[in-house]
Amino acid sequence: MTPIAIAMTVFAGGMFFLAFLMSSRMRLGSLVTAFRVQSALLALLAIAAAFVTGEFQLFIVAGLIVLIKVWFIPSFLLRAARVSGASERLQSYARPATLSFVAACLAIVALVGARGLLPVGADYFVLAASFGIVLVGLLMLVSRKDMFGEGIGFFVMENGIFTFGLALTHGMPFLFEIGSFFDLLAFFILITVFTHRAQDENASVATDDLRTLTD
Amino acid sequence: MAISLLLVSCLVLATVPFFMRGLRFIFGAAFLASSGVFVLSLYTAIPLFFGASSFENGYWYLDTFAALMVLLIGFIQWTATITSIHYLGEEVRTGEITLPAVRRYFFFVGLFVCSMLLTIVSNNLGFMWIALEATTLTTTLLVAFYAHKGSLEAAWKYLILCSTGISLGLIGLFLTYYAASSSGLLHGLSAISWTNLLTVAPSLPPHLMQIAFVFILIGYGTKVGLVPMHAWLPDAHSRAPSPISGMLSGILLNAALFGILRFRVLVDGSLASSEWTSELFLVFGVLSCIIPAAFILIQADYKRLLAYSSIEHMGLIVFSAGLGTVGAVASVIHIVGHALLKSALFFSAGNILLRFKSTKFDRIGQVMRTLPYTGALFLTLILMLLAIPPSPLFGSELLLISQSVVLHPIFATIVLLALAIIFAGFIRLIIPFLFSPALVPPKSEVEVGEKWGWSHTAIAFHLILLVAFSVFLMTPMASPILERIITAIS
Numbered sequence A: 001m002t003p004i005a006i007a008m009t010v011f012a013g014g015m016f017f018l019a020f021l022m023s024s025r026m027r028l029g030s031l032v033t034a035f036r037v038q039s040a041l042l043a044l045l046a047i048a049a050a051f052v053t054g055e056f057q058l059f060i061v062a063g064l065i066v067l068i069k070v071w072f073i074p075s076f077l078l079r080a081a082r083v084s085g086a087s088e089r090l091q092s093y094a095r096p097a098t099l100s101f102v103a104a105c106l107a108i109v110a111l112v113g114a115r116g117l118l119p120v121g122a123d124y125f126v127l128a129a130s131f132g133i134v135l136v137g138l139l140m141l142v143s144r145k146d147m148f149g150e151g152i153g154f155f156v157m158e159n160g161i162f163t164f165g166l167a168l169t170h171g172m173p174f175l176f177e178i179g180s181f182f183d184l185l186a187f188f189i190l191i192t193v194f195t196h197r198a199q200d201e202n203a204s205v206a207t208d209d210l211r212t213l214t215d
Numbered sequence B: 001m002a003i004s005l006l007l008v009s010c011l012v013l014a015t016v017p018f019f020m021r022g023l024r025f026i027f028g029a030a031f032l033a034s035s036g037v038f039v040l041s042l043y044t045a046i047p048l049f050f051g052a053s054s055f056e057n058g059y060w061y062l063d064t065f066a067a068l069m070v071l072l073i074g075f076i077q078w079t080a081t082i083t084s085i086h087y088l089g090e091e092v093r094t095g096e097i098t099l100p101a102v103r104r105y106f107f108f109v110g111l112f113v114c115s116m117l118l119t120i121v122s123n124n125l126g127f128m129w130i131a132l133e134a135t136t137l138t139t140t141l142l143v144a145f146y147a148h149k150g151s152l153e154a155a156w157k158y159l160i161l162c163s164t165g166i167s168l169g170l171i172g173l174f175l176t177y178y179a180a181s182s183s184g185l186l187h188g189l190s191a192i193s194w195t196n197l198l199t200v201a202p203s204l205p206p207h208l209m210q211i212a213f214v215f216i217l218i219g220y221g222t223k224v225g226l227v228p229m230h231a232w233l234p235d236a237h238s239r240a241p242s243p244i245s246g247m248l249s250g251i252l253l254n255a256a257l258f259g260i261l262r263f264r265v266l267v268d269g270s271l272a273s274s275e276w277t278s279e280l281f282l283v284f285g286v287l288s289c290i291i292p293a294a295f296i297l298i299q300a301d302y303k304r305l306l307a308y309s310s311i312e313h314m315g316l317i318v319f320s321a322g323l324g325t326v327g328a329v330a331s332v333i334h335i336v337g338h339a340l341l342k343s344a345l346f347f348s349a350g351n352i353l354l355r356f357k358s359t360k361f362d363r364i365g366q367v368m369r370t371l372p373y374t375g376a377l378f379l380t381l382i383l384m385l386l387a388i389p390p391s392p393l394f395g396s397e398l399l400l401i402s403q404s405v406v407l408h409p410i411f412a413t414i415v416l417l418a419l420a421i422i423f424a425g426f427i428r429l430i431i432p433f434l435f436s437p438a439l440v441p442p443k444s445e446v447e448v449g450e451k452w453g454w455s456h457t458a459i460a461f462h463l464i465l466l467v468a469f470s471v472f473l474m475t476p477m478a479s480p481i482l483e484r485i486i487t488a489i490s
Helices: A003-022 A028-053 A057-084 A096-117 A124-143 A147-169 A174-202 B002-019 B023-049 B064-093 B099-121 B125-143 B149-182 B188-192 B194-203 B206-224 B232-239 B242-271 B275-297 B302-321 B324-356 B372-385 B392-407 B409-435 B454-473 B478-489
Strands: none
Touching: A003 A028, A003 A096, A003 A124, A003 A147, A028 A057, A028 A147, A057 A147, A057 A174, A096 A124, A124 A147, A124 B149, A147 A174, A147 B149, A174 B125, A174 B149, A174 B188, B002 B023, B002 B064, B002 B099, B023 B064, B023 B099, B023 B478, B064 B099, B064 B242, B064 B324, B064 B454, B064 B478, B099 B125, B099 B242, B125 B149, B125 B188, B125 B194, B125 B206, B125 B232, B125 B242, B149 B188, B149 B194, B149 B206, B149 B232, B149 B242, B188 B194, B194 B242, B206 B242, B206 B275, B232 B242, B232 B302, B242 B275, B242 B302, B242 B324, B242 B478, B275 B302, B275 B409, B302 B324, B302 B392, B302 B409, B324 B372, B324 B392, B324 B454, B324 B478, B372 B409, B372 B454, B392 B409, B392 B454
């Protein structure tokens, strides 16, 4: 393995480790910090991919990741929580230990799944890590009982998909990357609008309060 | 040029009402801009049905199937705008909403229509993905338009589920890009250009394309409302303002299905057979028919009833698409018929909701007496939705059942059973709703009688088009046009 391939594996592994930690974190501050670091590692991964492919645009993509995912989303998420007066303590359907156990099982599924689905050589561990991050993101989406937790779960899953794209394609066409960042920003704005509104309406961002529409 | 003008006209629809001061001017501007979108959609799409060749460049691609979708979007957004003018006018009059909310409404409607059209006319699968995600983002605040508790819940569920689904679809897109670029066939943007991928489809690695299609089907299928990814649909459709529900059900679901059908052509090309994708379509189609049947039978809310019916009809369309060429004809007829019917039904449901202030069956009765025009239109539309002639759905369902009885008799039996349950469920709920007194007396006196208004005219346009479409299908002109559409999706 080349040094860059090793670096990419380390960055992706670090991202998965952070996702694993996030699956059982119940404080908004630590969850946001972990997401910030995970996104910084994603930016490093994009830079490593830029060195592999010699594509200058990947440096711009890395810059956009830093701008949007390391700075903008975490900062404004914390700000939205502060302004709306939401609780720092997050809620989940399962205990942290159970969530960690499930996340560990998902890591095994990702390792096996990546081997079975895509035998493409050197990037195998990066692919496996990206699958793992997507799965843990999905776990957070279904296990959390509050809007912030679910929102961060979505962002973690999105980081996993981005890692998968980088590992597989070493960067998609630049125009497409810009468009997908734009969608992500719009998604984030909607999340903050809804958390604010939920806090106003229910004095809580718990999704337990959003279970009235049933048949 | 025409496509660019069409997209710009949607942005005009989004922005012009913002600069208007009074309600009449906002409505006038919205109507004119929406009419412009409709006229441009006719100008863009009609020539393709009469021999004009498909339009293609690096960014846009318009074949006969895309032209059909553009026509549907152009027409339904126009009638939805007319209905919205009546609907929002009433709500402003009763103090339910304010003038800035009306401006915001048309702003998001314009962006929504623009993103749907972008989904259809994009030649690039990447831009199609961005536009499809944008349809979720632009409609989320429309689902949450009212300050009701249920609206927030519906919008949150819609945002999270659809965005997650579309994000999973992105994995399919990455795999397609990888399949095209790693084998040295295409590079850069051209590796996700649909027309370029189509030319190299037989050389794309089948294993990768199959995995890609599974992600696309699950991802975009969430947006189509296919079971088991449908959980957002009844909530979003029942909580959104009724003209928006009409657009969501009538055209948005089809726009997402359009993305799946485009991908399917590539996968079939790579596998040199449509057998594998057809099997997936049949399974998702059958599931999407039987699960809503159960919910329709026990439904207590008429907007949710229509929403579950949308899931069922999308299931029928997907099921038909898995039945070869005859099935493809049935699915195209069903797409048009369902889009026109369901949007008109939601517009009628909006009139009922405005008068009775409830969506619950037990709180509403004697609609025929209270709202004679709306009631008569609603009853006619329901009967057509249940595939009673001259509904075009009669033809499509006859085709799909006769074809499936031959090819997949077990699936055909299950679908027939589901259709029978749904028929019974609808009749059980709709007849008392229209003709019998409400089970729970209303809190305040409900005014009896109505004048024929623009919303009725818009619904009547749908009915006239539906009958005209059925008649058209019986003429010799229909087969060459249908043939061109089927060629575009197979």
